[in-house]
Amino acid sequence: MSRAARREAAALALPPLLTFCAVIALWEGTVRALNVPAFLVPTPSAVLAAAWQERVALGGSLVTTAQGACSGFLLSVTLGTAIGVLFSLSRWLERGLYPYALFLQTVPIVAVAPLLVLWFGPGLRAVSVSAFIVSVFPIIANTLAGLRSVDPRLADLFRLYGAKLGDTLLKLRLPAAIPSMLTGYKVASGLAVIGAIVGEFVAGFSEGNAGLGITVLAAYRQLRTDLLFAAVLLSSLLGLSLFALVNAAASLLLRRLRARG
Amino acid sequence: MSHAFNSGGPVLQDIDLDLARGSFVALVGPSGCGKSTLLRLISGLEAPSSGSIVRLAGTAAVATAAPPVKLAFVFQDAQLLPWRTVLDNVALPLELQGMSRHQARERARGPLAEVELSDVPERFPDQLSGGMRMRVSIARALVTEPELLLLDEPFAALDELTRQRLDERLRTLWLARRMTVIFVTHALAEAAFLAERALVMSRRPGRIVLDRRLALPEERTLALRTEPGFAAETAILYRALAAHGALEDSHAAAEGR
Numbered sequence: 001m002s003r004a005a006r007r008e009a010a011a012l013a014l015p016p017l018l019t020f021c022a023v024i025a026l027w028e029g030t031v032r033a034l035n036v037p038a039f040l041v042p043t044p045s046a047v048l049a050a051a052w053q054e055r056v057a058l059g060g061s062l063v064t065t066a067q068g069a070c071s072g073f074l075l076s077v078t079l080g081t082a083i084g085v086l087f088s089l090s091r092w093l094e095r096g097l098y099p100y101a102l103f104l105q106t107v108p109i110v111a112v113a114p115l116l117v118l119w120f121g122p123g124l125r126a127v128s129v130s131a132f133i134v135s136v137f138p139i140i141a142n143t144l145a146g147l148r149s150v151d152p153r154l155a156d157l158f159r160l161y162g163a164k165l166g167d168t169l170l171k172l173r174l175p176a177a178i179p180s181m182l183t184g185y186k187v188a189s190g191l192a193v194i195g196a197i198v199g200e201f202v203a204g205f206s207e208g209n210a211g212l213g214i215t216v217l218a219a220y221r222q223l224r225t226d227l228l229f230a231a232v233l234l235s236s237l238l239g240l241s242l243f244a245l246v247n248a249a250a251s252l253l254l255r256r257l258r259a260r261g
Numbered sequence: 262m263s264h265a266f267n268s269g270g271p272v273l274q275d276i277d278l279d280l281a282r283g284s285f286v287a288l289v290g291p292s293g294c295g296k297s298t299l300l301r302l303i304s305g306l307e308a309p310s311s312g313s314i315v316r317l318a319g320t321a322a323v324a325t326a327a328p329p330v331k332l333a334f335v336f337q338d339a340q341l342l343p344w345r346t347v348l349d350n351v352a353l354p355l356e357l358q359g360m361s362r363h364q365a366r367e368r369a370r371g372p373l374a375e376v377e378l379s380d381v382p383e384r385f386p387d388q389l390s391g392g393m394r395m396r397v398s399i400a401r402a403l404v405t406e407p408e409l410l411l412l413d414e415p416f417a418a419l420d421e422l423t424r425q426r427l428d429e430r431l432r433t434l435w436l437a438r439r440m441t442v443i444f445v446t447h448a449l450a451e452a453a454f455l456a457e458r459a460l461v462m463s464r465r466p467g468r469i470v471l472d473r474r475l476a477l478p479e480e481r482t483l484a485l486r487t488e489p490g491f492a493a494e495t496a497i498l499y500r501a502l503a504a505h506g507a508l509e510d511s512h513a514a515a516e517g518r
Contacts, residue, residue, distance in 0.1 A: 151340065153336045153340050154340055154342070156306050156334070156336075157334065157336070157340060158357060159306065160304060160305075160306065160332070160333075160334055161353075161354045161357040161358055161405070162357065162358065163357040164357075167356070167357055171342075171353070171356070171357070172342070175342070175344045257344045
């Protein structure tokens with residue numbers, strides 16, 4: 001790394017790092033100075049200690065939630081993309097079904113989660129479906145918008161050469177839609193983690209491993225606020241990591257395809 | 262033949278046109294006069310409101326609904342696929358007509374050489390200059406060996422020198438291949454330089470107000486633009502445009518687009 005690049009990296013990383021240190025210091029200091037009871041607001045050091053003490057359980061929960069979020073996300077990518085493509089092929093299909101796809105976006109997931117337990121049984125399956133419901137709509141909407149955004153003159157060109165429907169889709173509409181589709185996937189990745197944790201609140205009680213949502217609930221009942229903080233922090237970290245992963249894959253793909261997004 | 266859009270008045274009125282095979286025709290007119298629409302009608306991308314367009318295939322005069330002649334369209338701005346290399350962009354029409362990718366790429370090398378881009382087949386459009394992109398677009402149009410080549414103000418966005426060079430190259434390509442060319446432009450000098458026959462259109466609703474066979478030599482070089490014969494032909498086109506009010510208030514006409 002050259003000196004200029006190192007300086008630039010430092011300039012990017014330093015401000016948020018400083019903010020982080022300042023907030024942690026302020027938090028630790030204030031809680032200690034005012035003698036705030038630990039069940040209301042634990043100190044950062046207490047949160048860290050609790051996380052270390054419960055590291056095995058927390059690690060297991062993280063894996064469980066990650067499984068639910070990832071399988072829900074993959075389900076969204078597969079079905080959402082397919083639905084978006086189908087809608088783009090037929091105005092009738094889109095008009096007939098789009099309002100109901102929108103319903104997925106607006107339905108309060110907490111209210112539907114008990115139904116998911118009834119239909120899919122408690123555990124991973126219900127949690128995945130919950131993650132799917134929360135994250136699928138942005139994928140449908142972005143896929144559809146991308147497929148529809150093709151320059152009309154390029155569509156004319158394909159028409160002039162008598163291109164078949166499949167060719168127009170594979171050689172024109174899908175490649176043109178990729179930047180927009182990737183945006184949908186990025187949004188969905190963060191939402192899938194939220195959907196998984198909300199799903200766990202209601203549907204996460206299975207005999208085996210409890211997810212982070214269950215950890216949050218259990219810690220709350222026992223007034224283990226330090227553990228609760230640790231679990232919440234881990235959930236955000238999980239969301240961030242999934243987002244970062246999808247983001248990196250998207251940039252890689254975009255660079256290979258040379259589509260500008 | 263006349264044409265109107267659903268909204269508003271007629272765009273084109275009483276266009277009666279016969280084009281000889283192998284001729285190079287320039288269509289000149291103020292912006293918004295409907296010359297692009299006329300080109301789309303000829304290509305079959307749109308159907309006329311009244312009257313008909315008959316394209317004759319070969320020597321047998323058969324008119325069918327589907328375009329019987331092989332035609333190619335060059336749009337304003339090259340309209341290349343940004344995710345395809347130069348060679349793959351040129352090969353696209355053949356692929357769409359069912360040729361295998363490998364075979365299409367091999368066939369695409371010929372037209373790419375004709376526009377002198379053989380040295381950059383694997384570059385992507387965003388690595389090319391505007392003039393080079395336009396040459397790729399022309400190669401893509403030539404790859405199917407069209408009998409009718411339609412160009413809609415293809416060089417309008419390029420700088421003057423690049424444009425003159427491309428004009429010259431297009432002229433050379435036409436002399437070698439002798440396909441029928443219809444070239445839409447709003448630049449009189451470009452029309453005079455390129456075409457055998459120039460059609461001048463009036464403001465909207467577009468009518469053809471002058472149909473002139475240009476008295477210029479077959480071989481044309483950049484130097485032609487400085488010769489008196491060239492100036493005389495350009496002046497004739499200019500006067501036809503001016504006589505029909507095309508030069509005044511062309512912005513008002515353009516707003517109707």
